[in-house]
Amino acid sequence: MNTAALQQTRLLRMAGIVKTFPGVKALRGVTVELSKGEILALLGENGAGKSTLIKILAGAFLPDAGDIFIDGKQLKLQGPADSRNAGIAVIHQEFSLVAGLNAIENIFLAKPIQTYSVIHLHQEYIRAKELLDKLGADFDPRTPCRLLSVAQMQLVEIAKALSEKASILVLDEPTAALTPRETSRLFILLDQLKKSGMGIIYVSHRLDEVFQIADRMQVLRDGADVVITNVNSATQSQIIKWMVGRDIEQSGVSKKEVPGNVVLRAKGLGNGVKVRDVSLEIREGEILGLTGLVGSGRTEVARILAGADIAEKGEITMEGRKLNLRSVGEAIGEGIFLLTEDRKNQGLFLRRPVHENFSIASLFRFACFGIINKAREIKAFLSHRDSMGIKVSSPFVRAGNLSGGNQQKVLLARWLERKGKVFLLDEPTRGVDVGAKEEIYILLRKLAANGNAILLISSELPEVLALSDRILVMHDGQIKGEIKDVGNATQELIMELAIQ
Ligand SMILES: Nc1ncnc2c1ncn2[C@@H]1O[C@H](COP(=O)(O)OP(=O)(O)OP(=O)(O)O)[C@@H](O)[C@H]1O
Ligand SMILES: [Mg+2]
Structure with missing residues (x-):
């Protein structure tokens, strides 16, 4: 399918999503649309409501109001399993790995490779290694997750989501702990997934990344939509202004002090x-x-x-x-x-x-x-x-x-x-x-x-x-x-x- 054909198919629609926590209106009626074969960047200041929106899509929170549709069909999410079964894979901002399990066990925790009730451990090992290699991970998939660094855990999270063969992939700040090299490997992979028709929602505070990989972007401020636009019609300083509601001077810091003893x-x-x-x-x-x-x-x-x-x-x-x-x-x-x-x-x-x-x-x-x-x-x-x-x-x-x-x-x-x-x-x-x-x-x-x-x-x-x-x-x-x-x-x- 070419990109134009893919774009016509509306994969996901979250409409009028409202979520209130005691003392905080986290989302005030947010609408998100995602097509097949596109990457949507979700932006906003700390506390703007990005993760809350994603947790609702993941079935981790129930919204107070609003509807979710996949391929035009309304989806009633009661919990994370419903979301997973609907083809949604989410990498949360804070890790959800089980520390005592190793990378392979974590990757296949929810969806093991099995025939009837027999789990194919060797196949899981090979598949996990394949995915982790693609991401540039240099550790053994049999390493218990509690021994991994934050960035290595991040790679396991990503491999886990990729193994689920979802049609919608959501990544909440996946590169926050990754170096440029791991990040660019991830981007190559995301680009391949997008070309195969997957719809991807991408949350990041690194604006240069957004320009690099996203097709469209949506800015949230205080739980409300501020702007939705194509990435190439916005500049970095404009986006910052949409996010924080004022101009930010990226002044650079002075390094005048002379180090002492x-x-x-x-x-x-x-x-x-x-x-x-x-x-x-x-x-x-x-x-x-x-x-x-x-x-x-x-x-x-x-x-x-x-x-x-x-x-x-x-x-x-x-x-x-x-x-x-x-x-x-x-x-x-x-x-x-x-x-x-x-x-x-x-x-x-x-x-x-x-x-x-x-x-x-x-x-x-x-x-x-x-x-x-x-x-x-x-x-x-x-x-x-x-x-x-x-x-x-x-x-x-x-x-x-x-x-x-x-x-x-x-x-x-x-x-x-x-x-x-x-x-x-x-x-x-x-x-x-x-x-x-x-x-x-x-x-x-x-x-x-x-x-x-x-x-x-x-x-x-x-x-x-x-x-x-x-x-x-x-x-x-x-x-x-x-x-x-x-x-x-x-x-x-x-x-x-x-x-x-
Ligand atoms: N479980 C909760 N209970 C109470 N308040 C919450 C809860 N989760 C989130 N909030 C509040 O909802 C608001 C939105 O939080 P959210 O985590 O969605 O922000 P975010 O856009 O993901 O920010 P960041 O960039 O820092 O990750 C914040 O004011 C936060 O304190
Ligand atoms: Mg967040």
Whole structure:
């Protein structure tokens, strides 16, 4: 079928979708249409309602009002199984993998390859490997998911959705933790799927991606449709304005500070295969970028420095003093903080209110004789809420009820509030919208200007280039290159070092 013929078939129509949570009107009558063989980008600020819309399509939430039609036939979704059976595959923003199972078991959890009740394990292995290879995954499909990094889990999620042979594929920020290389592999695959007639909904905060792969885009603001248009008839700054309702100056951040003494030094760190002989130093007032492909060992290095994992080899010194970190608590005592990339499992207490999640690392600042001064705590939180634009109706809302990007902002606020010396930030702006990103960049530069040492791990190369004073590139558990003249460095240069 050619594209024109495919486009005529309306695959999906969600009409007048309304969803209210206590205190929040998440969707106020949103309509989405998707044709066969097209990619629709769904855009909007953090908290605009994108994931809520997708969860409704996935059967995870029931809408308060509105109808869903597939191929013109009305669909009544009572739960996720109905959605799956209707040919809808969804990759959620937060992972839904079962940690104890391996990649193969997760991929075929809902739809095993079987004849009658016999599951064909070998076929599942071959199929899983095939899918993961296509995505550029370099781990064994038999690896338990709890041992995988966020980006590797993302690849399993994608493989899982692809294995279901759906006619509609929905991806909620699939590339937030992927590097350019994994992203471009995914795009090749999405393009093939689209050409075979699949309809794809794609949520992302990376606008360059939208221009690269989407045919049409739809912008949501505060739960309502703002605009629906063809991708080639919009510019980046226009889209940003539709999303946030005002102009955002992409000013770039100034890097005038001269780094001071070495604060943290690591020598010959080793931890099995993931980290092999890593040495680095971070200075006062410096933002050191650490980048490399998925699985290159970036996160593992940060975890050792933060006391979360213990190195088998090597040593860490802080201001010349040798450290023997046995736990995260000990590292925190030394003023070393880790912002983890896996906010759901390692960072946030989803059932606790936002203000507690914010203040937990700096309770002593809000306490007097052991009693927490709640008013001070809330006031401090509100000031971060305003500067980063955290969308939350009150500080007492459970953290788990915030949108993904807003959860990330709360975690970041937690560490920004704390007085420390070394900040290890693993994908700090993952899932954060363009407007808030600028604000966070300014805050991080301020943090450095105040004499802190910052390690920035990021898959987004423009971010690494814009923020770092110096960049280290990892490959295969080792540091393969250092870029000192960041001003003249390019993404291509980083990629060359990353894949050598
Ligand atoms: N289970 C829930 N309970 C209460 N409120 C919720 C729940 N899920 C979402 N919300 C609220 O609904 C609004 C829309 O959230 P949603 O997750 O859809 O945003 P989003 O567009 O996906 O944002 P992001 O870009 O940060 O992922 C937010 O104000 C959020 O706090
Ligand atoms: Mg979301």
